[in-house]
Amino acid sequence: MSSMTFEQLELDPILVRALAGMGYAKPTTIQSQVIPEAMSGRDIMASAPTGTGKTAAFLLPICQHLLDFPRRQPGPARILILTPTRELAIQIADDAKKILKNTAVRVEVITGGVHESQHLPALTKTTDIVVATPGRLLQYMDEESFDSRDIEMLVLDEADRMLDMGFIKDVDRIAAEARWRRQTMLFSATLEGRGLMKFAADLLNDPVEISAEPPRSERKKINQWVHLADNPEHKFALLTHLLRQPDVTRSIIFVKTRDRLMELASRLQQEGLHNAWLRGEMEQEKRIEALGRFRIGRVNILVATDVASRGIDLPEVSHVINYDMPRTADVYVHRIGRTGRAGQKGTAISLVEAHDMPLLVRVEKYTEEVLKRRIIDELRPKHKEAKVASRKKKDGDSKGKKALLPKKKEKVRLRDTKAKGKPKWAGAKPDATKKPAGAKKAAGKKVEGNKDAE
Ligand code: AMP
Numbered sequence: 001m002s003s004m005t006f007e008q009l010e011l012d013p014i015l016v017r018a019l020a021g022m023g024y025a026k027p028t029t030i031q032s033q034v035i036p037e038a039m040s041g042r043d044i045m046a047s048a049p050t051g052t053g054k055t056a057a058f059l060l061p062i063c064q065h066l067l068d069f070p071r072r073q074p075g076p077a078r079i080l081i082l083t084p085t086r087e088l089a090i091q092i093a094d095d096a097k098k099i100l101k102n103t104a105v106r107v108e109v110i111t112g113g114v115h116e117s118q119h120l121p122a123l124t125k126t127t128d129i130v131v132a133t134p135g136r137l138l139q140y141m142d143e144e145s146f147d148s149r150d151i152e153m154l155v156l157d158e159a160d161r162m163l164d165m166g167f168i169k170d171v172d173r174i175a176a177e178a179r180w181r182r183q184t185m186l187f188s189a190t191l192e193g194r195g196l197m198k199f200a201a202d203l204l205n206d207p208v209e210i211s212a213e214p215p216r217s218e219r220k221k222i223n224q225w226v227h228l229a230d231n232p233e234h235k236f237a238l239l240t241h242l243l244r245q246p247d248v249t250r251s252i253i254f255v256k257t258r259d260r261l262m263e264l265a266s267r268l269q270q271e272g273l274h275n276a277w278l279r280g281e282m283e284q285e286k287r288i289e290a291l292g293r294f295r296i297g298r299v300n301i302l303v304a305t306d307v308a309s310r311g312i313d314l315p316e317v318s319h320v321i322n323y324d325m326p327r328t329a330d331v332y333v334h335r336i337g338r339t340g341r342a343g344q345k346g347t348a349i350s351l352v353e354a355h356d357m358p359l360l361v362r363v364e365k366y367t368e369e370v371l372k373r374r375i376i377d378e379l380r381p382k383h384k385e386a387k388v389a390s391r392k393k394k395d396g397d398s399k400g401k402k403a404l405l406p407k408k409k410e411k412v413r414l415r416d417t418k419a420k421g422k423p424k425w426a427g428a429k430p431d432a433t434k435k436p437a438g439a440k441k442a443a444g445k446k447v448e449g450n451k452d453a454e
Contacts, residue, residue, distance in 0.1 A: 009032065029052070043208070044185040059099055066129075081129065083157040088157065106128050112135050122146075152183070154185075155185045192366070232353075256326075258281075268301065276294045290302075317338055322351065357385070357386045
């Protein structure tokens with residue numbers, strides 16, 4: 001927590017009151033860093049893991065903006081928030097509604113997994129904030145049923161996860177549709193990795209970089225260690241031993257290929273270690289069924305490939321086990337993020353054979369942590385740890401990331417082009433806090449060059 005107050009952040013009393021009602025007495029670190037910059041109109045690029053208060057960090061400047069520049073005419077969404085999963089979208093919309101409860105600002109959600117009729121209000125009625133997952137929103141954009149011309153601010157929440165889930169093209173296209181925006185904010189658990197940096201460089205205009213490294217006490221506690229394995233048999237013995245420990249209540253085991261997944265799942269089954277598995281190219285129904293069995297605890301082991309775990313919201317677990325080491329360090333970080341629910345301790349265990357050592361070294365460099373080696377007495381490795389010859393620094397090193405940032409693009413800003421290509425109603429914004437009167441007045445006026453949104 002910072003020593004600031006919400007009043008010092010110059011938030012409207014109507015918002016501060018709502019925050020008090022939600023039990024938010026003071027801004028968190030990320031909130032006190034992001035809010036003033038965002039309110040000054042700057043683009044934001046923030047590393048802020050879940051649990052730091054990042055949602056309100058972007059919602060509050062948005063809400064303040066909507067109060068400062070209330071709409072005077074009906075019209076489509078002015079704020080678009082993109083998130084990787086439906087659950088998250090709903091959560092963010094709920095928070096927004098609570099913060100805005102004393103105002104007439106309207107919040108809608110657009111996600112997959114629900115009938116299109118549920119999105120009618122978001123598509124046809126005056127809406128201020130839309131929280132969406134990329135897939136379904138893009139569908140509406142393609143069908144021209146979602147009007148993105150009035151978007152003034154775009155937020156990308158959990159950008160790293162959206163990339164991991166393969167949404168990069170969708171998000172790029174949505175951002176291009178929202179080209180009249182004047183501000184973009186990107187939030188991500190980490191700001192590492194070439195993909196993310198490039199993505200950020202393309203979408204943000206001279207962003208303020210904010211890193212809300214939570215204090216140690218607030219950080220997710222993930223216990224990480226390594227068991228060295230002599231060979232595949234030894235590795236399997238280590239795995240079964242681990243899975244039988246009483247504290248291993250719910251685990252995800254990551255493997256590198258589909259074939260290895262099927263083999264491991266059935267061997268575990270033979271050992272009486274019942275499991276569900278997820279692999280790429282699985283029918284949607286089977287996926288849901290497998291995940292469902294795991295979610296409700298019918299089985300407490302899930303075997304998965306990284307491909308398979310993309311695009312779904314895996315429940316959090318007590319243990320993540322890397323049966324195969326991931327090829328890259330950021331996948332490692334992503335995998336282990338499945339454990340350690342806020343406040344609770346999580347454990348990530350990697351089983352490492354000699355040929356995996358270079359991958360382990362890569363992870364240790366990236367996370368700047370040496371993972372403890374542990375030994376199980378009855379399963380002691382016979383071989384010594386393989387030494388990895390140190391290589392010269394290559395460009396993949398995260399320290400080089402600044403240099404990798406492509407040059408900044410010129411971007412057209414809304415404030416320079418305000419009237420261009422926009423429907424008339426977009427310029428005039430009524431007082432959002434006194435919606436009914438304003439809306440009625442506006443409804444009587446003629447709206448030109450735009451499909452009628454009400
Ligand atoms: P988030 O990182 O946005 O998922 O927020 C994590 C949790 O902290 C949520 O349960 C929020 O409701 C809560 N929270 C956010 N901001 C504050 C605050 N300023 N004071 C107290 N709780 C907060």
